[in-house]
Amino acid sequence: MLNGTCMYKKDKTSQKKITPIVADNLSVSFGSVNILNKINFKIHDKDITAVIGPNGAGKSILLQTINGLTNIQKGKITFNSFLHSDDIRKKQALVFQNPTLLRRDVISNMEFIANIYKNIDKNIIQNSLVRCGLGGYDQKSARLLSGGQKQRLSLARALLTKPSILLLDEPTANLDPFSLKLIEDIILEENKKGTCIILTTHDMAQAKRLATNIIFMNKGEVIEQKNSKTFFNKPETNEALKYIKGEILL
Amino acid sequence: MNIILEALNKAIELVITTDESLFEILILSFKVSGISLLLSCLLGLPLGTLLAIKNFWGRNSVLILFNTMMGLPPVVVGLVVYLIVSRSGPLGWLGILYTPTAMIIAQMILITPIIVSLTAQIVEEISQEYKNLFTSLVVPAHKAIMAYLYDARYSILTVILAGFGRAISEVGAVIIVGGNIDHLTRVMTTTIALETSKGNLSLALALGIILLFIALITNFLLITIKMNAKRHMYV
Numbered sequence: 001m002l003n004g005t006c007m008y009k010k011d012k013t014s015q016k017k018i019t020p021i022v023a024d025n026l027s028v029s030f031g032s033v034n035i036l037n038k039i040n041f042k043i044h045d046k047d048i049t050a051v052i053g054p055n056g057a058g059k060s061i062l063l064q065t066i067n068g069l070t071n072i073q074k075g076k077i078t079f080n081s082f083l084h085s086d087d088i089r090k091k092q093a094l095v096f097q098n099p100t101l102l103r104r105d106v107i108s109n110m111e112f113i114a115n116i117y118k119n120i121d122k123n124i125i126q127n128s129l130v131r132c133g134l135g136g137y138d139q140k141s142a143r144l145l146s147g148g149q150k151q152r153l154s155l156a157r158a159l160l161t162k163p164s165i166l167l168l169d170e171p172t173a174n175l176d177p178f179s180l181k182l183i184e185d186i187i188l189e190e191n192k193k194g195t196c197i198i199l200t201t202h203d204m205a206q207a208k209r210l211a212t213n214i215i216f217m218n219k220g221e222v223i224e225q226k227n228s229k230t231f232f233n234k235p236e237t238n239e240a241l242k243y244i245k246g247e248i249l250l
Numbered sequence: 251m252n253i254i255l256e257a258l259n260k261a262i263e264l265v266i267t268t269d270e271s272l273f274e275i276l277i278l279s280f281k282v283s284g285i286s287l288l289l290s291c292l293l294g295l296p297l298g299t300l301l302a303i304k305n306f307w308g309r310n311s312v313l314i315l316f317n318t319m320m321g322l323p324p325v326v327v328g329l330v331v332y333l334i335v336s337r338s339g340p341l342g343w344l345g346i347l348y349t350p351t352a353m354i355i356a357q358m359i360l361i362t363p364i365i366v367s368l369t370a371q372i373v374e375e376i377s378q379e380y381k382n383l384f385t386s387l388v389v390p391a392h393k394a395i396m397a398y399l400y401d402a403r404y405s406i407l408t409v410i411l412a413g414f415g416r417a418i419s420e421v422g423a424v425i426i427v428g429g430n431i432d433h434l435t436r437v438m439t440t441t442i443a444l445e446t447s448k449g450n451l452s453l454a455l456a457l458g459i460i461l462l463f464i465a466l467i468t469n470f471l472l473i474t475i476k477m478n479a480k481r482h483m484y485v
Contacts, residue, residue: 064382067386068385068386069382069385069386086388089385089386089388090388092386093386094386096382096383100379100380100382100383102380102397102401103376103401103402103483103484104401104484112397113387115393116387116388116389116390116393141482141483141484143482143483143484144482144483161387
């Protein structure tokens with residue numbers, strides 16, 4: 001288990017960039033069940049990577065593994081050659097599929113992060129909320145927000161940390177067109193600013209719209225990793241072709 | 251029916267006339283229960299939190315022990331404390347038998363397991379909910395604990411009130427270690443027991459009604475806090 005250790009001196013990671021992300025024969029299992037199996041990929045800093053694949057392919061676990069939330073059994077994942085550490089994790093932000101919000105109002109959810117990550121003043125918090133369409137919701141209980149608002153609050157909270165890598169687990173699943181467009185616009189803006197984006201999605205149109213890079217997974221394995229246009233125009237494997245066509249993968 | 255009406259009249263009369271001996275009993279009851287509750291919280295809240303968030307060998311056994319102790323028979327607790335603080339007991343030299351101190355100790359033994367077990371349940375639930383988020387955000391342990399306790403404050407407040415309810419209505423232990431001495435260790439519940447045995451049912455029922463009223467206020471507070479928290483989805 002290499003988690004929490006670093007190949008170089010720990011303090012160097014706080015100054016250096018943490019991309020590209022390289023997975024080398026990465027395997028994760030829960031008990032005797034293999035969730036990720038000998039995964040290899042490389043993600044560059046300016047990429048928007050869409051991880052796609054059928055339910056149970058291991059997409060969410062892959063995101064959590066990149067964020068250091070799972071135990072790696074075999075292989076490794078490196079960030080600009082650094083192994084995972086708290087310093088690396090602090091440069092990432094993960095927006096969960098089902099957002100975990102503190103049992104407080106909206107502004108307190110944001111202030112909690114501001115207290116952990118220093119140099120975040122009230123203006124930054126307000127700007128982040130307004131940007132995510134939550135201006136004026138300060139005093140509302142976070143858990144009384146709608147699904148879309150919760151997801152946007154979760155994103156606003158993530159953006160507050162100014163991450164180098166933004167991990168989004170199905171960020172627009174079941175959202176209305178307003179929330180969907182708002183989140184997609186933010187993803188593109190953040191990427192333009194230099195944030196590496198990795199998202200999971202079942203929405204092929206969204207993957208085409210946003211992604212520059214596609215990782216196609218099935219049964220815990222990376223089947224293909226390609227440039228988005230190449231993947232959608234000429235998928236290499238029969239599985240990818242079937243998935244794009246909307247057929248069941250056995 | 252007459253006796254109940256008579257008791258009700260007596261209770262109202264005692265309260266309206268601010269009966270000195272009644273208020274002395276009431277003040278001592280609140281003092282003993284309040285101090286034992288405070289001490290139980292000081293001990294039980296951190297212990298419950300620790301049990302909820304720390305994984306160590308024997309953790310489940312400790313939790314089972316505290317859960318079991320929630321149902322401790324008060325008379326047994328009273329007997330054990332009596333044996334310990336009586337003149338021939340290991341703490342006999344303290345000379346606290348038949349004093350409010352002994353009553354506080356007995357009540358603490360009864361309340362602390364309730365505070366520990368319920369706090370552990372509440373904090374474990376919220377820590378599981380926040381676990382991935384806090385790990386992802388690299389939240390320092392002390393800030394995480396503060397967040398658990400703060401966000402579970404409504405639930406914890408109900409635990410504290412439940413502890414108070416148990417303490418104020420307890421009779422078995424305090425009568426054994428307190429001795430029900432007039433002007434010294436006589437509290438509401440022990441007075442009810444005494445007046446009943448004397449056949450003074452009106453006074454016993456009057457005190458019972460006051461005790462019920464206190465329980466009613468406690469439960470009213472409990473439900474109001476819970477409903478208010480639920481309305482804001484804070485629980």
